[in-house]
Amino acid sequence: MSNDAWETLSNQSVTAAGILYFLALLAHSAQWAALRKLPADETPESGQVATFGRFGLLLTGIACAAHFVALVARGLAADPNRVPWGNMYEFTLSATFMVTFAYLVLYRKYKLSWLSPWVVGLVFVTMMIAVIWLYERVAPLTEALSSPWLVIHVISAILASGVFFLGGLVSILFLVKARSEAREQMQERELVTAGGGAPLGPAPRTGILARIPSTDALDRLSYRLHAFAFPVWTFAVLISGPIWAHYAWSRYWGWDAKEVWAFITWVVYAAYLHARATAGWKGRNAAILALVGLATLLFNFIGINYFFGGSSQHSYAEAPAAVVQVDAGIGVGAAPLG
Amino acid sequence: MAASELGFLELLRWAWRQLTSMRTALVLLLLLALAAIPGSVIPQSNTDAFAVQRWQDEHPKLTPIYEKLELFSVFDSVWFSAIYLLLVVSLVGCILPRTRVYWRAFRAKPPAAPRNLARLPHHATYETTESADELLATAERVLRKRRYRVVVDAEAGTVSAEKGHLREAGNLLFHLAILVVLGGFATGSLWGYQGGVVVAQGSGFSNTITQYDDFVPGSLLQASDLEPFHFEFDKFDIEWLESGPRQGMAQKFAAHLRYTEKPGAEEKKYALRVNHPLSIGGTDLFLIGHGYAPHITVRDANGDIAASGPAVFLPEDQASFRSFGVVKASAAKPEPIGLEGLLFPTFLMIDGTPMSIFGDDRNPFISMQAYVGDLGWSKGSQSVYVLDKSGMKLLEKPDGGLFRVDLCAAKINGTPNTSCKNSTVKLPDGAGSVTFDDITPWVRIQISRTPGKGIALGGVVLALIGLLGSLFIRPRRVWVRVRRRDDAETLVEVGGLERSNGGDATDEIDEIVTQLKGRGTEDS
Numbered sequence: 049m050s051n052d053a054w055e056t057l058s059n060q061s062v063t064a065a066g067i068l069y070f071l072a073l074l075a076h077s078a079q080w081a082a083l084r085k086l087p088a089d090e091t092p093e094s095g096q097v098a099t100f101g102r103f104g105l106l107l108t109g110i111a112c113a114a115h116f117v118a119l120v121a122r123g124l125a126a127d128p129n130r131v132p133w134g135n136m137y138e139f140t141l142s143a144t145f146m147v148t149f150a151y152l153v154l155y156r157k158y159k160l161s162w163l164s165p166w167v168v169g170l171v172f173v174t175m176m177i178a179v180i181w182l183y184e185r186v187a188p189l190t191e192a193l194s195s196p197w198l199v200i201h202v203i204s205a206i207l208a209s210g211v212f213f214l215g216g217l218v219s220i221l222f223l224v225k226a227r228s229e230a231r232e233q234m235q236e237r238e239l240v241t242a243g244g245g246a247p248l249g250p251a252p253r254t255g256i257l258a259r260i261p262s263t264d265a266l267d268r269l270s271y272r273l274h275a276f277a278f279p280v281w282t283f284a285v286l287i288s289g290p291i292w293a294h295y296a297w298s299r300y301w302g303w304d305a306k307e308v309w310a311f312i313t314w315v316v317y318a319a320y321l322h323a324r325a326t327a328g329w330k331g332r333n334a335a336i337l338a339l340v341g342l343a344t345l346l347f348n349f350i351g352i353n354y355f356f357g358g359s360s361q362h363s364y365a366e367a368p369a370a371v372v373q374v375d376a377g378i379g380v381g382a383a384p385l386g
Numbered sequence: 387m388a389a390s391e392l393g394f395l396e397l398l399r400w401a402w403r404q405l406t407s408m409r410t411a412l413v414l415l416l417l418l419a420l421a422a423i424p425g426s427v428i429p430q431s432n433t434d435a436f437a438v439q440r441w442q443d444e445h446p447k448l449t450p451i452y453e454k455l456e457l458f459s460v461f462d463s464v465w466f467s468a469i470y471l472l473l474v475v476s477l478v479g480c481i482l483p484r485t486r487v488y489w490r491a492f493r494a495k496p497p498a499a500p501r502n503l504a505r506l507p508h509h510a511t512y513e514t515t516e517s518a519d520e521l522l523a524t525a526e527r528v529l530r531k532r533r534y535r536v537v538v539d540a541e542a543g544t545v546s547a548e549k550g551h552l553r554e555a556g557n558l559l560f561h562l563a564i565l566v567v568l569g570g571f572a573t574g575s576l577w578g579y580q581g582g583v584v585v586a587q588g589s590g591f592s593n594t595i596t597q598y599d600d601f602v603p604g605s606l607l608q609a610s611d612l613e614p615f616h617f618e619f620d621k622f623d624i625e626w627l628e629s630g631p632r633q634g635m636a637q638k639f640a641a642h643l644r645y646t647e648k649p650g651a652e653e654k655k656y657a658l659r660v661n662h663p664l665s666i667g668g669t670d671l672f673l674i675g676h677g678y679a680p681h682i683t684v685r686d687a688n689g690d691i692a693a694s695g696p697a698v699f700l701p702e703d704q705a706s707f708r709s710f711g712v713v714k715a716s717a718a719k720p721e722p723i724g725l726e727g728l729l730f731p732t733f734l735m736i737d738g739t740p741m742s743i744f745g746d747d748r749n750p751f752i753s754m755q756a757y758v759g760d761l762g763w764s765k766g767s768q769s770v771y772v773l774d775k776s777g778m779k780l781l782e783k784p785d786g787g788l789f790r791v792d793l794c795a796a797k798i799n800g801t802p803n804t805s806c807k808n809s810t811v812k813l814p815d816g817a818g819s820v821t822f823d824d825i826t827p828w829v830r831i832q833i834s835r836t837p838g839k840g841i842a843l844g845g846v847v848l849a850l851i852g853l854l855g856s857l858f859i860r861p862r863r864v865w866v867r868v869r870r871r872d873d874a875e876t877l878v879e880v881g882g883l884e885r886s887n888g889g890d891a892t893d894e895i896d897e898i899v900t901q902l903k904g905r906g907t908e909d910s
Contacts, residue, residue, distance in 0.1 A: 185631040191660040275857045286846045295661045298672035298832040302433055303461050308426040315419040319412055326408045
């Protein structure tokens with residue numbers, strides 16, 4: 049197959065994956081719409097509702113496969129062939145793939161069915177954003193990027209980002225769930241005081257929120273995701289990144305805008321883990337801290353490329369129209385020397 | 387007197403306790419993150435001095451305030467240093483006592499079983515016909531196999547077991563490793579240096595401070611620390627993309643060097659490429675830029691050569707490599723001659739505007755203005771890239787029209803350029819002539835020595851190992867109690883305690899019970 053054919057295949061696979069994700073979202077929405085009326089502790093194993101759920105999962109699986117094909121084809125479309133992590137479009141495509149993949153792998157172990165519509169919806173929206181605003185044609189890598197460290201550095205960054213993203217999602221759900229739990233408790237208390245007698249026992253709870261696991265479970269899951277992602281992030285930002293920067297840019301740490309924000313993200317997540325481990329912060333405060341971490345991560349990914357584009361050496365986010373991407377390393381020579 | 391001394395000591399102790407508390411460490415961490423933000427928003431003088439200059443020109447009112455706040459060098463500033471030094475103190479104050487506690491805990495035996503194992507968060511009971519002694523022995527074996535440290539108290543009929551001590555070791559290692567990283571980083575900035583030099587093809591460089599274009603030494607660097615290497619730059623390879631979405635981009639840069647590690651040493655060859663630095667001793671050489679040096683010969687009024695050879699022009703635009711440069715012919719008689727203007731590597735006149743349409747030197751062309759008069763050497767040192775025109779007169783055509791030195795190159799990188807008809811122009815007023823002989827590449831080489839980078843790397847790797855230990859090793863305690871009952875059955879109680887958050891010892895207890903039962907049936 050020619051490079052152009054691979055590129056076309058990649059674009060078609062992205063479209064296919066997008067449609068499949070959308071269908072999966074519809075299936076899960078239908079499932080949840082039906083589940084809403086049922087008590088939360090009752091999940092039918094057969095019938096229409098269960099079929100919708102299984103169908104949604106199946107569609108997500110196929111979408112994930114198409115997503116993977118898109119990535120592989122993207123890499124094969126380049127000359128010479130390379131890993132598909134050369135620009136923001138490719139990075140976003142890879143990170144969303146990582147989110148879906150992690151979700152599918154962990155689905156059974158952590159019983160993630162409650163997470164399905166959220167993950168699928170998020171991946172779908174992010175992918176569409178990538179296609180609409182970030183799309184770039186397949187192009188050879190700039191010189192500073194063609195290094196084996198691209199594989200090592202970027203895959204760890206993508207893996208960590210994807211899992212942090214999932215962790216952030218769980219933290220948001222935690223906050224929502226915590227509010228609803230607090231409200232329920234208040235209502236129960238009111239009932240008790242108003243009724244004057246013994247509580248009637250909790251009414252069967254229905255609704256979407258009731259199906260999300262308890263705050264304790266969410267809190268533990270969020271912690272586990274972050275505890276996994278943080279060492280990976282450490283490796284990406286503080287080991288593989290500096291080693292590569294040393295080879296490509298002659299310094300291992302130069303306080304480049306991207307480096308500063310990667311450092312900030314690292315510090316915030318370190319504070320999160322620290323708070324969990326020693327200060328015994330659980331729940332709300334920890335969730336908020338995790339979301340601050342996610343905000344710095346996203347700002348680093350999007351903000352730095354667009355607001356600081358020119359001044360950061362990591363500026364691989366130039367508009368597609370620019371004929372020449374200033375090759376990050378060699379571009380330094382443009383600075384006046386006198 | 388004594389009271390106030392006591393008060394002072396107490397104050398110190400109080401301050402120390404505050405500083406080393408977890409809450410303070412957390413606040414300092416978040417403060418560090420917050421303090422780093424200006425470093426990414428405001429241009430920093432040690433990463434991009436040019437951007438700092440531009441910013442200062444645009445914001446003359448804010449500049450003095452920002453300078454006072456050290457916002458152009460955030461990461462060297464007093465306040466940023468204060469935060470991380472406090473953090474280091476807090477860290478040391480935290481790990482010292484913890485190490486002591488850990489040392490004691492490490493040597494301590496697993497604690498005796500609590501009275502009521504059923505009260506523990508994870509527990510199980512079952513009955514068996516085995517004897518108590520047998521069971522205790524089995525429990526010891528099972529738990530040891532599961533890598534617990536085990537103490538058997540036969541009298542009380544209990545087994546105490548503990549594992550996961552390394553979690554705290556990992557935690558301590560992580561914190562200590564941060565100190566190692568800081569040490570490595572500091573070593574680099576104290577004894578290291580970084581310099582840049584532009585070397586034209588065909589010339590060389592010896593590693594002494596005077597040969598650098600720019601040089602940033604560490605505060606404790608001695609001139610004798612510079613390794614005495616020398617290199618010659620012979621040839622530059624570059625490949626320009628002529629099609630595709632990255633049309634006009636260059637790649638596969640390689641500067642072919644011949645180098646000696648010290649005077650008199652054997653000469654070696656190296657192709658210096660991006661991502662492939664050359665290491666000589668502890669010093670690394672990086673290829674970080676390239677450009678063109680037109681060879682311009684200036685003859686004076688007598689026809690004598692007043693200047694010749696390559697003149698380094700700096701690219702103004704990385705796409706087209708349109709470059710700016712000057713030529714200074716101070717030896718010209720009767721008056722020195724100066725040239726200033728642009729080089730177009732692939733020249734094309736589009737709608738009356740001279741442009742370079744490609745970065746490669748396919749059709750090199752210079753368009754410069756000529757000046758005569760005082761070059762300004764008497765004012766002291768000056769940049770070779772700037773012409774001080776304050777004492778000079780612009781040469782004009784006899785009719786007063788604009789005179790330009792517009793020339794194509796006679797040769798391109800040594801190969802005759804057949805499309806160029808005339809590469810020489812006479813200057814007005816009989817001041818002399820200018821010839822565009824040739825055009826060759828130059829490269830910008832960054833030379834740096836960063837001692838301590840191995841230490842920093844080792845530190846981060848240790849920190850990562852410690853981190854993994856502190857996150858994924860689960861410290862647990864397990865107790866087994868056997869009790870002979872009147873009905874000749876033995877009651878076995880197993881209880882577990884998870885000592886870190888995020889863990890769940892239920893599975894562990896279940897497995898232990900299964901193993902205990904399994905061994906029991908096997909033995910009987």
